[in-house]
Amino acid sequence: MLYREAGQFKTGYNTDQSIFPIRQDRWAIALFLAVAVVAVPLVIDDYWAKAVLLPLLVYAMATLGLNILVGYCGQISLGTGGFMAVGAFASYKLTTAFPDLNLIIVLLLSGCVTAAVGVLFGLPSLRIKGFYLAVATLAAQFFLVWLFNKVEWFYNYNATGQITMPPREVFGFLITGPEATPAATYLFALGFLIVFGLVAKNIVRGRVGRMWMAIRDMDIAAELIGVRPLMAKLSAFAVSSFYVGVAGGLYFTVWFGAVEVTEAFDINQSFQVLFMVIIGGLGSILGSFLGAAFLVLMPILLKNFMVNWLGVAAVTAKHVEITLLGVLIIFFLIVEPHGFARLWQILKEKLRLWPFPY
Amino acid sequence: MMFRKITLAIAVAAIAVPMAAATAPAAELTIPSLAYRTGPYAPNGIPFANGYADYWNLLNERDGGIEGSKIKVVECETAYNTKQGVECYENTKGEGAGALVYQPLSTGITYQLIPKASSDQIPVFSMGYGRTSAANGKVFDWIFNFPATYWDGATTIVQYIAEQEGGMDKLKGKKLALVYHNSAYGKEPIRTLEVMAEKFGYNLLLLPVDHPGQEQKATWLQVRKERPDWVMMWGWGVMNQVAVKEAASIRYPMDRFIGIWWSGSENDVLPAGDAANGYLSAAVHAPGADFGVHKDIMKFLYDKDKGAGERDRVGEVLYNRGLVAAMWTSEAIRTAMKIHGTNEPTAAQVRDGFENLKVDEARLAELGLKGFTYGIEISCENHSGPGKAAIQQWDAKAKQWRIISKYYDRLPEITGPLIEEDSAAYAKENNITPRSCN
Numbered sequence: 001m002l003y004r005e006a007g008q009f010k011t012g013y014n015t016d017q018s019i020f021p022i023r024q025d026r027w028a029i030a031l032f033l034a035v036a037v038v039a040v041p042l043v044i045d046d047y048w049a050k051a052v053l054l055p056l057l058v059y060a061m062a063t064l065g066l067n068i069l070v071g072y073c074g075q076i077s078l079g080t081g082g083f084m085a086v087g088a089f090a091s092y093k094l095t096t097a098f099p100d101l102n103l104i105i106v107l108l109l110s111g112c113v114t115a116a117v118g119v120l121f122g123l124p125s126l127r128i129k130g131f132y133l134a135v136a137t138l139a140a141q142f143f144l145v146w147l148f149n150k151v152e153w154f155y156n157y158n159a160t161g162q163i164t165m166p167p168r169e170v171f172g173f174l175i176t177g178p179e180a181t182p183a184a185t186y187l188f189a190l191g192f193l194i195v196f197g198l199v200a201k202n203i204v205r206g207r208v209g210r211m212w213m214a215i216r217d218m219d220i221a222a223e224l225i226g227v228r229p230l231m232a233k234l235s236a237f238a239v240s241s242f243y244v245g246v247a248g249g250l251y252f253t254v255w256f257g258a259v260e261v262t263e264a265f266d267i268n269q270s271f272q273v274l275f276m277v278i279i280g281g282l283g284s285i286l287g288s289f290l291g292a293a294f295l296v297l298m299p300i301l302l303k304n305f306m307v308n309w310l311g312v313a314a315v316t317a318k319h320v321e322i323t324l325l326g327v328l329i330i331f332f333l334i335v336e337p338h339g340f341a342r343l344w345q346i347l348k349e350k351l352r353l354w355p356f357p358y
Numbered sequence: 359m360m361f362r363k364i365t366l367a368i369a370v371a372a373i374a375v376p377m378a379a380a381t382a383p384a385a386e387l388t389i390p391s392l393a394y395r396t397g398p399y400a401p402n403g404i405p406f407a408n409g410y411a412d413y414w415n416l417l418n419e420r421d422g423g424i425e426g427s428k429i430k431v432v433e434c435e436t437a438y439n440t441k442q443g444v445e446c447y448e449n450t451k452g453e454g455a456g457a458l459v460y461q462p463l464s465t466g467i468t469y470q471l472i473p474k475a476s477s478d479q480i481p482v483f484s485m486g487y488g489r490t491s492a493a494n495g496k497v498f499d500w501i502f503n504f505p506a507t508y509w510d511g512a513t514t515i516v517q518y519i520a521e522q523e524g525g526m527d528k529l530k531g532k533k534l535a536l537v538y539h540n541s542a543y544g545k546e547p548i549r550t551l552e553v554m555a556e557k558f559g560y561n562l563l564l565l566p567v568d569h570p571g572q573e574q575k576a577t578w579l580q581v582r583k584e585r586p587d588w589v590m591m592w593g594w595g596v597m598n599q600v601a602v603k604e605a606a607s608i609r610y611p612m613d614r615f616i617g618i619w620w621s622g623s624e625n626d627v628l629p630a631g632d633a634a635n636g637y638l639s640a641a642v643h644a645p646g647a648d649f650g651v652h653k654d655i656m657k658f659l660y661d662k663d664k665g666a667g668e669r670d671r672v673g674e675v676l677y678n679r680g681l682v683a684a685m686w687t688s689e690a691i692r693t694a695m696k697i698h699g700t701n702e703p704t705a706a707q708v709r710d711g712f713e714n715l716k717v718d719e720a721r722l723a724e725l726g727l728k729g730f731t732y733g734i735e736i737s738c739e740n741h742s743g744p745g746k747a748a749i750q751q752w753d754a755k756a757k758q759w760r761i762i763s764k765y766y767d768r769l770p771e772i773t774g775p776l777i778e779e780d781s782a783a784y785a786k787e788n789n790i791t792p793r794s795c796n
Contacts, residue, residue: 046478047452051445149540159549159780160489160542162469166787177788178477256444258469260542262569263440300445307434315395318435322396 003352019201036190041183049182052300054255057189058247059292063276064200064285065243070274071283072204073236074216075125079137081269082144083241085261086114087248089154092163095253096156103168103175103253107192111246117144118241125233129219141270148261164258176253185254192246201285203239212236213283244273279329281341290340294332299325385702386430387423387691388454389414392446392463397437398570399595401625402676406463407433408667409680412655415666417688419658424691427701430454436467438595443467444474451480458708459483459687465543473788476500481709483690485683486511486619486642490546490773491780493742495713496792498781502712504686504743505642505734508592509776510768511618512547514747515640516554517766518616519588530559535586537577537593537601540566544592547618551590553772571597578604591617598626606633612752613638619747622759623675627752635754638762640747643682643731645759647673650726651681675759682731689725690715713738732765738795745773 008023010016020026044053062080069075090110094101121140125133148154155163167177174180175188203209214222215232223229252259259265272295280291299321306317336343350357391410394403414429423429432453434446443464451457459481462468468488475482476499483502484492490509492501506514519534520526536551538544548564555562563586565577571593578601581589589610593601598621605615613636617626622639652673659665660672671677694703694711703711718733734743745768750761785792 047448050448055441158783160465160469160545162466162542164469164473164787167789178473256440256470257473260440260466260469262541263466266569304449314393314433314435318396318437 002354003348005352019205033194037187041187044182044186046182049186050255052297053186054189054250056293056296057186057193058251058255059273059276059296060289061189061193061196061250062244062247062273063280063288063292064197065240065245065247066273067277067280067283067285067288068200068204068212068243069236069240070277071281071287072209072216073212073233073240075122075233075236076130076134077137077240078134078267078270078274079121079140079144080244080273081265081267082141083114083118083244084248084251084269085144085148085265086117086241087111087245088252088259088265089148089163089261090114090245091249091253092165093154093156095166095168099166099168103170103188107246107249107253110249111242114245114248115238115242118237118244119234122234122237122241125237126230138267138270141267145261145265148265160260162258162260163252165253165256168253176257178257180254189250189254192250196243196246197285197289200243204285208235208239216283275329279332279339281339284339284341286344287339287341290344294340298328385427386454387427387702388450388457389429389431389687390446390450390453390457390460391431391433392436392443392461392467393433394436394438394463396435397439399438402595402620402623403438403463405623405625405667405671405674405676406680406683408665408671409677409682410461410684411666411680412659412672412677413651413681413684413688415664416651416655416658419662419664420654424688425695425701427695429688432457436464438464440464440466440470444470447471447474451478455702456480456705458691458703458705459712461485461683461687462488465489465541465546469542472498472501479709480705481712483683483687483712485679485686487543490742491777491784493740493773493777494781494792495738495741496781496795497785497790498741499793500709502736502741504736504741504745505731506619506745506747506768507742507773508546508618509550509773510742510745511640511747512550512590513554513769513772514745514766515590515616515618515749516551516558517769518638518749518763520558521763523587526558532560532588533563533584533586534560535563535565535581535584535589537565537567537574537581537589537591539571539593539597540568543594547590547592549776550772553776554769557772567593567597567601570595572600574600574604577601578608578610581605581610582608587614589615591615591621593617593621593626598623599629602627602630602634602637605637606630612636616640616749619679622750622752624757624759625676627754628757632754634752637752638749639752639759641675641750641759641761642747643678644729644761645673645675645678645750649728649730651685651730654726678730682727685725685727686715686717686734689717689721712736713741744768 003024005022066080069077087110090113091106094106094109124136149161155161165176168175173184175184211227211232214227276291276295279294281287302321302324303317306312307314393407394400411431414431418429432450434450436443436446461483462471465487468484471482481500486506488503490507492498492503493507520529551562563584567574567577591601615637617639619640619642627634627637660669690711691708693715694707695701697710698707713736715736722728732746736743746765748761748765749763750759752759
């Protein structure tokens with residue numbers, strides 16, 4: 001009923017190839033974007049920006065990146081935290097070395113730097129697979145964090161190893177630093193996510209994406225039909241790291257403004273982003289957003305519900321939150337092992353027939 | 359059916375609870391407490407949070423608040439994690455009539471809040487931690503880090519060492535090691551120690567320990583190999599107890615092993631048992647529960663079952679640390695009330711209170727804290743106070759810390775130029791024009 005497609009005919013190649021072939025989807029996305037771009041900035045405050053929406057946008061970006069590598073190309077990576085650190089430190093070095101450089105360009109360049117580092121650490125993937133590759137990328141995680149903590153050049157020789165983002169403007173709007181308005185920082189990060197979300201969607205349904213999926217599904221067969229593993233795997237590492245690097249740059253520049261590498265980009269970050277990919281759904285763009293939303297929003301929701309509504313003591317709430325989050329993850333994975341994306345697909349099928357299921 | 363009943367119960371609870379909570383009195387002072395009772399640093403966070411909460415509750419129960427205004431402590435759990443600390447800050451800053459002052463209780467969170475709170479005009483009291491150069495009130499209007507900074511701590515510890523060796527000139531050629539938490543916190547004293555190494559001629563050996571600090575075998579192997587004359591430590595949480603145990607296992611003499619004031623609590627030495635006997639640490643206040651204020655806490659809180667923690671843990675080092683933090687904060691609020699003639703000061707007025715804060719020995723005695731710590735006076739230029747610290751020693755038999763030295767003054771000729779340099783760099787990076795203090 002809600003998803004009735006009757007009467008929606010595809011009359012040309014462009015409609016056949018559109019990202020959202022169903023009219024209802026198009027409307028829903030348009031409405032969602034309108035709310036996100038127009039309505040949210042009108043009501044957003046510091047709490048919503050710093051504690052809810054910026055984390056969501058940053059993690060969605062990182063999850064998108066990791067999903068390209070793990071979900072589409074089948075290469076397991078545990079180096080996400082390290083690659084985010086590369087993005088953060090690259091944007092710090094670039095913006096302090098060239099203060100007049102536009103922050104957008106800074107972030108794109110940081111993405112490129114991270115892509116290069118990602119390719120470097122992706123080289124072992126040509127010989128090792130599966131869990132062994134996970135261990136190799138784990139090395140990247142530890143090495144990169146160690147490097148940024150050890151070599152003083154990366155944090156401009158300051159006394160503590162913390163990097164701090166100076167205030168920067170983009171098109172006359174202050175984006176970073178404490179004086180930046182919540183709406184400006186939010187829209188800046190949202191802009192990145194919308195553009196690169198669209199790019200990711202188009203990459204994965206094009207030739208490159210099919211190449212990755214062929215490698216993921218069976219690498220020998222893919223090689224036989226003419227996919228070059230070198231190109232496929234390294235391009236997946238490059239694109240994935242680019243996204244993760246931009247996410248790391250956003251994490252540092254607009255969200256936190258100051259980070260300490262050992263805490264902000266430790267191994268837990270890598271795991272968290274990987275969990276987002278798995279819970280959201282491997283090999284799904286929508287799943288990346290859903291997984292990030294679940295793991296970012298759920299703890300805050302639980303906390304606010306327990307502390308502000310039920311009046312539970314902060315520490316008890318924290319213990320319950322940790323437990324409950326674990327239970328919820330297990331619950332959702334049992335209900336649908338393929339993640340939220342698959343859950344949404346099933347729901348969509350049901351809605352198509354509703355209210356007359358057979 | 360069962361499910362429906364539960365849902366109904368939750369819905370009823372969700373509606374009823376906020377309604378019950380909405381009938382609070384109007385004149386309240388909101389003090390957020392960014393506590394960490396969970397996570398790897400919880401053993402240290404819990405006593406501090408209890409001391410902090412108990413002192414505020416004592417003021418409420420005994421005096422009816424500060425000058426008649428009740429205090430509302432809003433506890434928020436950070437797990438010593440910067441991300442959750444920022445969430446807590448944003449969540450609590452608008453609570454009630456607005457949060458009056460923050461105690462971030464973590465170097466990472468402090469660094470995060472310095473620009474943010476300055477722009478929101480809420481004072482931050484990072485007591486004996488955080489960014490050392492915030493001592494320069496001309497650049498950091500909103501940040502206070504008295505009674506002493508890490509750099510003050512480094513100079514006082516080196517003075518103690520020199521005294522044991524027989525004078526500053528005897529430091530020449532000695533080997534001093536620093537075992538530090540490999541983070542912004544642990545790296546703080548390095549520059550000061552390097553400058554002093556140049557001036558006094560000792561050799562400095564730097565031994566970083568990565569978070570959380572459970573694995574220190576390699577570090578202490580190096581200590582064993584290099585045989586430093588003294589070991590200093592900037593540690594926190596589980597790292598402290600592991601270090602004390604490892605030092606004991608290589609039989610490093612405990613009375614030549616000195617921690618900063620965050621590396622000297624009961625939690626850090628008890629696990630090592632008798633082997634920890636004689637371990638030293640810096641201190642800015644006395645340990646123990648023999649002060650007037652502790653008796654009041656027992657009488658007004660624990661006897662009535664209103665205490666935040668366990669009765670027999672009152673008077674632990676970190677409990678007293680939380681207590682002294684609340685004491686100075688409450689005195690700053692009181693000062694603000696006097697300056698501005700109101701009993702509902704705003705955060706900006708509380709900042710003025712901090713800047714004109716004077717708690718001398720006489721006032722300490724009035725508060726039931728005679729001899730608990732030293733007198734302080736804060737001014738517009740100097741947000742770090744007198745910067746004194748004493749050395750305390752662990753007595754494993756009596757299971758007690760004892761202060762064994764006088765309060766050493768800092769060496770301003772060492773720390774002054776470093777603070778000047780670091781705060782100037784911060785001001786330049788963030789386009790701040792230092793204000794004039796005349």
